[in-house]
Amino acid sequence: xxxxxxxxxxxxxxxxxxxxxxxxxxxxxxxxxxxxxxxxxxxxxxxxxxxxxxxxxxxxxxxxxxxxxxxxxxxxxxxxxxxxxxxxxxxxxxxxxxxxxxxxxxxxxxxxxxxxxxxxxxxxxxxxxxxxxxxxxxxxxxxxxxxxxxxxxxxxxxxxxxxxxxxxxxxxxxxxxxxxxxxxxxxxxxxxxxxxxxxxxxxxxxxxxxxxxxxxxxxxxxxxxxxxxxxxxxxxxxxxxxxxxxxxxxxxxxxxxxxxxxxxxxxxxxxxxxxxxxxxxxxxxxx
Numbered sequence: 679x680x681x682x683x684x685x686x687x688x689x690x691x692x693x694x695x696x697x698x699x700x701x702x703x704x705x706x707x708x709x710x711x712x713x714x715x716x717x718x719x720x721x722x723x724x725x726x727x728x729x730x731x732x733x734x735x736x737x738x739x740x741x742x743x744x745x746x747x748x749x750x751x752x753x754x755x756x757x758x759x760x761x762x763x764x765x766x767x768x769x770x771x772x773x774x775x776x777x778x779x780x781x782x783x784x785x786x787x788x789x790x791x792x793x794x795x796x797x798x799x800x801x802x803x804x805x806x807x808x809x810x811x812x813x814x815x816x817x818x819x820x821x822x823x824x825x826x827x828x829x830x831x832x833x834x835x836x837x838x839x840x841x842x843x844x845x846x847x848x849x850x851x852x853x854x855x856x857x858x859x860x861x862x863x864x865x866x867x868x869x870x871x872x873x874x875x876x877x878x879x880x881x882x883x884x885x886x887x888x889x890x891x892x893x894x895x896x897x898x899x900x901x902x903x904x905x906x907x908x909x910x911x912x913x914x915x916x917x918x919x920x921x922x923x924x925x926x927x928x929x930x931x932x933x934x935x936x937x938x939x940x941x942x943x944x945x946x947x948x949x950x951x952x953x954x955x956x957x958x959x960x961x962x963x964x965x
Contacts, residue, residue, distance in 0.1 A: 746820040747846065747934035749787040750941075756781065758923040758944055759915075772799035775953075779812065779941070788812040788820060790945070802827060804953035810945060819847050823942045825949070840950060844942040852935045855879075855943040864896070864951075868939050875901045876936060879910070879943055881951075896947060898928070898940065907931075910944050912952050923948055 761776040779788035790812045798806035810823035822845040839857040858865040864881030878899045898908035907928040915922050
């Protein structure tokens with residue numbers, strides 16, 4: 679035992695341990711924590727230890743909102759219903775039409791609004807020119823139908839056949855529906871933007887006249903006209919007490935642009951053969 683040293687005033691002196699220069703660098707924090715603090719001080723982030731590439735692809739496939747033609751992706755059946763308000767029924771003036779395009783479950787995938795002049799609606803009735811804009815549930819314009827003033831549906835008048843162009847935003851032409859010269863029955867061809875025939879539509883032989891009010895079936899055929907692959911039916915709905923258009927699209931068709939062209943064909947048939955049947959006024963066809 680070493681004697682305890684005392685100070686001059688008699689107090690016991692506390693001995694302090696003496697460290698060498700090598701012992702002055704004693705590690706008081708874990709090395710990983712020191713590296714983390716140094717990294718934060720330098721402004722760099724710690725790298726994520728797992729890859730996020732799969733996350734991004736999964737988010738794109740599952741959380742990307744539908745818009746535009748996406749609503750036609752897995753649809754093989756459509757119902758076109760006209761929206762008629764009380765003011766339209768009470769007024770004697772022709773108004774711009776509005777429609778809803780639904781799937782059989784009842785969900786509305788498009789709202790259609792017509793833009794036309796009052797002069798043509800009054801003088802030419804269902805033969806008027808119009809621009810039909812279809813909006814998806816996100817209120818974005820998805821499809822646009824452009825129809826010129828023409829008349830070729832009545833009494834075998836074919837000097838100015840009808841057609842309807844189909845556009846999608848922001849101004850892309852994707853094809854058109856054109857009436858064919860046929861003395862036996864209504865006939866139409868559907869063209870893509872390269873003007874290649876992709877579908878043909880044939881109506882019943884009894885479908886001549888300015889308007890039709892009964893059930894009628896227009897058959898959709900392949901481009902060569904040999905195989906029926908769908909139909910557009912004008913049929914009475916007992917629940918709504920009104921006529922609607924029912925579309926059966928080709929089951930193998932996954933191109934939404936082709937489905938939009940078929941939808942345009944249904945709207946053209948609606949105006950050519952069934953629009954006047956819903957009005958109490960006389961036929962205003964100019965042919």
